[in-house]
Amino acid sequence: MTKRALITGITGQDGSYLAELLLGKGYEVHGLVRRASTLNRSRIDHLHEESMLHLHYGDLTDGVSLVNLIREITPHEVYNLGAQSHVKVSFEMPEYTASTDATGTLRLLEAIRAAKIDCRFYQASTSEMFGGTPPPQHENTTFYPRSPYGAAKLYAHWVTVNYREAYDLFAVSGILFNHESPRRGESFVTRKITLGVAAIKLGVTDHLTLGNLDAVRDWGYAKEYVEGMWRMLQHDQPQDYVLATGIGTTVREFLDYAFSHAGLDWQDHVRHNQAYERPTEVDALVGDASKAREVLGWKPETEAEGLARLMVDADIEQMSRLLGR
Template sequence: MTTKKALITGLTGQDGSYLAELLLDKGYEVFGLVRRSSSSNLDRINHFSNNIQILSGDLLDQSSLMDVIAEAQPDEIYNLASQSYVPISWTQPALTAEYTALGVSRLLESIRRCKPNARFYQASSSEVFGQPDESPQTERTAFRPRNPYGVAKAYAHWMTINYRQKYNLYTCCGITYTHESPRRGTEFVFRKITHTVAQIKLGLANELKLGNLEARRDWCYAKDAVYAMWLMLQQEQPNDYIIASGETYSVKELVECAFNCVGLNWEDYVSVDPAFYRPDEPVQLVGCIDKIKTEIGWQPEYSFNHLVELMVDYDLKKLSS
């Protein structure tokens, strides 16, 4: 039996590292596209980096993408690379568009020219919905992005579908809602909370500053999300799916749960700072996962409480070591 080969962009990120582990466990030969400037940022993949092949390339450079695809000859390509931090998309909107939108065009065109039989996964985002006119959102909900990141993701989403329709390529979009893990950066609110709670428990901090405590998110575990990505490319026909938990929790509920994990009262440590409010707070973003459950049999294994406990425990151990 021929070993399957997969190419992952965004290998050094949260999703890329978990996806690489999953594919290695399934016997794939795994290639990772890494920008030369990122080559030293391999913390998330150090424990298995000897089992993958890292290739130098950049979503800004069409020729490098074609070279990488020609060399790796992948059966599956997962595009998980982008400028993914929403606040930065406001201060660097053009760069966000170059990587998150136009980078996908370059990648799709490289696939069409160099490996048209490869199966392609595009990481879309719930930010494409922006301020939706219905909740929960389905795969048919209208896109109304409200920040440069969401606009860029909407472009990439529709280009992926257009290449499927125009060139008959196997291309899929997974509209992922917020997904977390211990490999998430502390600039994201979920990890910021679990990390600071662990610091407070260990006497390393005494305050947690947050923005809108009533903001709600649909959170799931990154390991669950990347399994959905892989499952999408194993289907006979390509299709687009929402990847989410189907539930929302407020930042306040997250805070309360995290402090409960360490036996502390959150109200003694949390303060609200308007500086942390998002200017474009999305309205009740929650994904309907009926389609992906019915058609390919996926649903998240980890509950919200389990995820919070897992991440607080990780941060306690990491800070104690």
């Protein structure tokens, strides 16, 4: 039997890697994409000839489209990766963030429940739900979100637990700590840094402007983390899992890894602007993924330094092509 999977957020970083993984495993993959006047599918363009990939217009803020899509596809697995995922933006667009990230998850769960199909559901939770709680953070750590994004994701996390317990739905949450790649959005700090390194190295600019350099994050490689998502839905029992490297790295250290890999000193090129800082900062997020290692056999291979080098190389190569060099 060919398994069918639905991925919301398929055009994003995680969605594109997950689509590759599932197609490689022989899945029929359906992706939810938002209608826009311009196409934003660069991360999955290389998959356009895959006969087992099907894209559908829809939106997590439109419950009718979700109900219709679930009934049409009758997926065996649903991966809810769609979200307004930028923390700083969530302070500027809190209502939209809540409608997409919180209520959007509820709409999707309700669509699955109403369709009465045998379906396994993955919710993309986030380390931002821990917020102000000191590390290390694991599945039983107290939540303390410090942004509209973290609060919206916490609602989605708990409503997933509720549907699992109330309706016996196979529903799990993956509490993923920061995971990056060359496909990361350009406004996220790691990608902003590696793009900045590429631009400075190639003479396009001579500086990069950032906010808080003291924030500590647990950075892993997104391509490895989607494997963990898939493993969660293959297990016999629905449970929630933290995915993380267990290593804390400051933004300053990530800067050093990225710039030094290109033969540069970040202190010669980085400027500070308080406008890039959050109204309420999250000082340190470092995960304990012991449960995922023991139960799922999942473990990350790439740590922050190797990740920085990988991303710098990719961005220098990409920018060189654009510049015709």
